[in-house]
Amino acid sequence: MQISELSDRSGLTVQTIKFYIREGLLPKGSAVSATRSEYDERHLERLRLINALRDIGDLPVAAIQQIIASVDDPSVGLHELFGTTQYAIGPHVERPDDPHWRAAREDVDALVRELGWKVGGGAPARDLLAHSFVALRRLGFPITLTDLRPYVRAATEVAEHELRRVSDDAPRTRTVHSLLVSTVLYEQVLTALHRLAQEDASARRFGA
């Protein structure tokens, strides 16, 4: 297809597509004349991924370049590719250098060890969890491992389901796209369902 059709089908302007090509995010089309290039479905799939990384992941071009480079490098395994994507998404919370923060972060590390989870020491989610621990303590709701158990179980079930959903032989572009969607959009789904389930549980416990 020509760039105009690629623009129509992706919903991105020709200018944006050319910008992505210049930045190395999208491979050039194959030249069919001095002024015309042909694009195919892989270009479209790639554009959709870039768009999702910008839109849902809210990622800067540099982070997208890094993810795309990993997608294109067959020596990068799927686990590493997932890590690159997930760590780029963040969220990257502040890490204040105070005793409360350090204590909370140590608690997170102890929890991950106790659960036997294989998680990198630099995972942004460790900081995110520590951030919640600090806020809960400050508000007089210190968290214990017992409080956490139902959340750990829920998170584990959902994550295992999501990883089972990944097919081994799908194109890597699609795999990263689907991980991004699980991480960001299905988290929104989980939040919305949690609030609906809370209302239902409250109706059943305290009467509507």
Place this chain on the structure above:
Amino acid sequence: MQISELSDRSGLTVQTIKFYIREGLLPKGSAVSATRSEYDERHLERLRLINALRDIGDLPVAAIQQIIASVDDPSVGLHELFGTTQYAIGPHVERPDDPHWRAAREDVDALVRELGWKVGGGAPARDLLAHSFVALRRLGFPITLTDLRPYVRAATEVAEHELRRVSDDAPRTRTVHSLLVSTVLYEQVLTALHRLAQEDASARRFGA
């Protein structure tokens, strides 16, 4: 205690405390002289709730007034008090008047009926879920009831645990405070745990 001690213990300035009294959010202290009032632990607890509603719930004063009025009105049952708080927190997403939105919102309503959940028709979480459905469809990841099942199960388990944690005879101020914390902060906890569990599941499936 005097207002200066209330300020110290709550971490709020005397000016902020006086503003809350003027807005009817905090009851006046009992006058012990023409220029001095006494405050007690209930004032402190109330201040902590107001602060949490502003800080974590990001609520405007009018919404806080409405919640505080329900807390103070013993004819408002706990279920209704929960609803008032949860609906105030939102998030209130846009409801575009287009066919995609309407179809997604109908799917949400059908899902809630099918699950037999007792949830008000105006629950903001219905809109939030419809919003995610629209985004998933737009990105080429249409959602089915089978996809949703693990999320529904996880949300239900967590919500039931949270409602069990609410004690019947705790002061209502504390109960609302704890619901707010469950809704906002434990959702952050769940998000962080979800990402850690994803990394672990990926390590186990695709090798570290």
